[in-house]
Amino acid sequence: MTSNAFKKLSYALFAFLVIFVLVTFKHYGISNDELVQHTYGQLLVKFYASGFADQSAFAYKNLYLYGGFFDLVAALLEKALPLWVWDIRHLLSAIFGLVGMIGAYKVTRELANERAAFLTLLMLALTGAWSGAMFTHTKDVSFGACMVWALYYTLLISKQLPQIPLKLSIKLGIAIGLALGLRIGGAFAVIYLLLLVLIAAILHSKKLGSRVTFCWQAAKGLIPAGIVAFALMSLCWPWGVMGADHILIAAKSFSHFAFNMNTIANGEWINIGDISRFYLFEYLAVRLPEIFLLGIVLASCLLIAKLSNIQTTYRAYLSNKLPEISLAIAVLFPIVFVLYDRPALYNGVRHFTFIIPPLAIVAGIGLSKAWQALAHHKTWQIGFAATGMALTLNAAYLMYSLHPYEYVYYNHLAGKNMQAIEHKWEADYWSSSLIDAGKMLTDYLSAEQNNNPTEHQGPYYVAVCAEAFQGQAYLDKRFQVTEDWVLADFFMSSTNMNCDQVLKGKMVGTVERLGAALAVVKDRRELQGEDRRPHAPPRN
Numbered sequence: 001m002t003s004n005a006f007k008k009l010s011y012a013l014f015a016f017l018v019i020f021v022l023v024t025f026k027h028y029g030i031s032n033d034e035l036v037q038h039t040y041g042q043l044l045v046k047f048y049a050s051g052f053a054d055q056s057a058f059a060y061k062n063l064y065l066y067g068g069f070f071d072l073v074a075a076l077l078e079k080a081l082p083l084w085v086w087d088i089r090h091l092l093s094a095i096f097g098l099v100g101m102i103g104a105y106k107v108t109r110e111l112a113n114e115r116a117a118f119l120t121l122l123m124l125a126l127t128g129a130w131s132g133a134m135f136t137h138t139k140d141v142s143f144g145a146c147m148v149w150a151l152y153y154t155l156l157i158s159k160q161l162p163q164i165p166l167k168l169s170i171k172l173g174i175a176i177g178l179a180l181g182l183r184i185g186g187a188f189a190v191i192y193l194l195l196l197v198l199i200a201a202i203l204h205s206k207k208l209g210s211r212v213t214f215c216w217q218a219a220k221g222l223i224p225a226g227i228v229a230f231a232l233m234s235l236c237w238p239w240g241v242m243g244a245d246h247i248l249i250a251a252k253s254f255s256h257f258a259f260n261m262n263t264i265a266n267g268e269w270i271n272i273g274d275i276s277r278f279y280l281f282e283y284l285a286v287r288l289p290e291i292f293l294l295g296i297v298l299a300s301c302l303l304i305a306k307l308s309n310i311q312t313t314y315r316a317y318l319s320n321k322l323p324e325i326s327l328a329i330a331v332l333f334p335i336v337f338v339l340y341d342r343p344a345l346y347n348g349v350r351h352f353t354f355i356i357p358p359l360a361i362v363a364g365i366g367l368s369k370a371w372q373a374l375a376h377h378k379t380w381q382i383g384f385a386a387t388g389m390a391l392t393l394n395a396a397y398l399m400y401s402l403h404p405y406e407y408v409y410y411n412h413l414a415g416k417n418m419q420a421i422e423h424k425w426e427a428d429y430w431s432s433s434l435i436d437a438g439k440m441l442t443d444y445l446s447a448e449q450n451n452n453p454t455e456h457q458g459p460y461y462v463a464v465c466a467e468a469f470q471g472q473a474y475l476d477k478r479f480q481v482t483e484d485w486v487l488a489d490f491f492m493s494s495t496n497m498n499c500d501q502v503l504k505g506k507m508v509g510t511v512e513r514l515g516a517a518l519a520v521v522k523d524r525r526e527l528q529g530e531d532r533r534p535h536a537p538p539r540n
Contacts, residue, residue: 006114010105010121017101017125021094021135027404028135029435030086035469036061037138038078038089041071047238058239065250067237069181070096070142086473090135093142097134100145101125104357107152111323112365120364123295126395129287129349130356132406136430137353139182144354146179150189151330151358154196158322161200162214164221173228180229181236184250185354188337190229192329193222196322203319255343263346264497267424269539272344280338283348284359286414286425291391292363293411299366302373330358347429402513405433418516423540428494431466433511433519437492438474440509441521445478463524463534465493465502485534491522498537 043057058064074092078085101124108117124130134141153172157164172193179186201214234241240250261272265282276282285293310317318325334355338345345351367388374381399406408427415421445460458478463485464471471492472481482488485503493500495517505522512518524532 001115003114006118010114010118013118013121013125014098014101014105017098017131021091021098024404025091025094025135026084026087027435028090029404029430029432030470030473031136031138031430031432032467032470034086034089034136034138035467036063037071038074038085039063040066041068041073041075042078044068044072044238045075052238058242062253064239065253066139066183067181067186067233067240069178069236070138072236074138089138093138094135096142096145097130100130100134100141100148100357103145103148103152104361107148107155107327107357108361108364110152110155111327111361112368115371116364116368118364119295119367120360122392123289123292123360123363124357126289126392126399127287127292127356127360128399128402128406128409129353130360132399132402132409133350133353135404136407136432137350140350140353143179143182143185144357146175146182146186147189147330147354148357150175150179150186151192151326154189154193155323155326157193158196158200158326161197161322162204162217162221164218166221166224169221169224170228172222173225174232176225177229177232178236180233180240184240184247184254186233187251188334188354192326192333195329195333196326199318199325200322203315203322255341261346262497264424264426267540269497272346275342275345277339277342279345280335280349280352283425284355286410287349288356288359288411289391289395289409290411290413291367291388291395292360294388294391295363295366296359297366298370299362302366302369327358327361331355331362346426348426350429398514404435405513405518407432408513408518418514422495422516422518423498427496427516428518429496431470431494431496431519433494434464434466434470434492435474436511437509437519437521438471440511441479441490441492442474442476444508444521444523460489461487462490462492463488463503465491465499486532489523489525491524492519494519498539501537502534504531 040057040060040063043054043060046054047057057068070092074085074089077088077092081088083091101121104124105117105121108120130141130144150172153168153175156168157172160168176186176189179189197215197218200218201211204214205211230241240246259272262269263272263275263279264270265276265279270276334352338352349356371381371384374384395411398409402409405428407430410418410421410425415424421427441462459480460478461482461484462471462475462479464481468481468483472479475481479490485491488503490508491503491505493502500517500520503522503524504527505524506526508521508523510517510520
């Protein structure tokens with residue numbers, strides 16, 4: 001196929017994704033963090049509307065440690081759009097996801113060709129941890145989108161070092177400023193840039209003086225980027241600039257935070273402060289589609305083969321590979337950081353969602369170059385294409401079957417089927433499946449009242465193993481979510497970490513995908529005595 005044909009395929013895939021977002025954004029359940037995040041956005045609006053007088057945003061839980069870019073925009077859109085606030089947030093988050101995919105596409109096109117760019121786009125579309133998460137992981141996906149655009153502009157700058165055009169510097173500043181306006185992890189983009197300049201200076205000359213001059217010229221060109229980034233960060237995260245040490249406090253908090261919470265990896269329950277250094281790698285291995293992993297493996301093999309057969313010095317070779325080095329830094333630095341710092345992690349790859357687009361770029365390029373390498377071996381090339389097509393169709397089928405819970409996607413390395421996987425890895429950790437559980441409970445009570453009319457119309461008390469607002473959002477006035485679980489008439493819970501087994505009751509309904517239970521609804525009205533009391537979930 002020609003380059004133009006792959007370009008058309010990319011546009012067609014993106015058009016499909018846009019239509020998919022517009023048709024389905026109301027299908028997705030509210031996530032655990034959304035209420036506090038949206039409240040933070042509303043408080044930031046009050047901060048600006050009051051002329052900086054109302055500073056309640058900076059005393060609200062620990063949200064002041066985060067930037068409020070997404071939440072600020074969502075709070076403003078709430079006032080302007082005639083949509084339910086949670087639908088607004090999910091649509092906005094999905095738009096960020098699409099923008100991130102465009103960024104990954106553009107990076108790949110700069111590094112390779114239209115075929116690789118299309119494959120990168122396809123990898124992200126097939127990856128539940130991105131295309132499924134982009135509706136509800138509002139902070140993680142929006143941050144990942146800003147980071148991939150920061151990578152794109154860093155890559156463009158790498159081609160012109162040490163002279164950096166003003167327009168390009170400003171664009172980079174916007175991307176980094178908005179990333180910092182979401183979370184302090186945006187500093188990674190700054191580190192990527194500094195490492196790139198340092199490597200470029202080392203490759204530029206063997207003389208210390210020339211290297212210093214190179215860095216100084218680059219630094220001058222990046223001053224506009226720094227000014228713009230600081231201004232945007234200040235706008236989206238005012239607390240971050242209200243004290244000289246606030247940025248350091250935030251960085252320390254997120255690097256070393258820990259609290260009493262468990263996660264699970266390959267069937268083993270672990271406190272988040274005691275996770276293995278390889279926790280992130282384990283989850284990447286089981287969360288990325290097999291075709292995605294194949295692309296990464298092929299890219300790695302081809303790179304090793306290339307480096308072992310270069311016909312010139314490494315300095316000469318690498319001096320012409322600064323764009324590729326930009327991508328390598330974006331992939332490798334977070335990995336080295338996790339291995340060295342061993343931060344507390346949970347929810348699988350969620351906190352490192354931003355690494356998925358760079359990995360997709362690597363995978364897209366790896367698949368494209370492998371196809372090209374087999375050009376003179378048609379039988380092998382056809383076999384490669386058939387294998388890739390089978391893996392792609394399998395991933396697409398699983399994503400379709402999981403809708404609207406695509407974010408719980410796991411590949412076949414995680415377990416033989418979804419029933420086994422849901423007890424070995426974190427599943428619906430956002431409790432998004434309560435959107436269907438709530439409908440089940442509402443329909444169940446309505447059918448009961450129609451068949452057996454009663455004077456009692458409520459309230460019926462509901463225990464929810466999630467945030468209370470997640471349950472209440474999908475229930476009518478007959479129901480009231482309660483924190484007194486012994487009193488509860490009904491129980492709704494996702495099955496993640498066996499939370500569904502905390503309370504007993506007659507099973508009313510189960511939210512299932514691919515044969516695995518994601519959430520349950522139980523009727524507890526006939527239980528007596530000890531059967532009404534909650535107990536710790538089993539660890540198996």
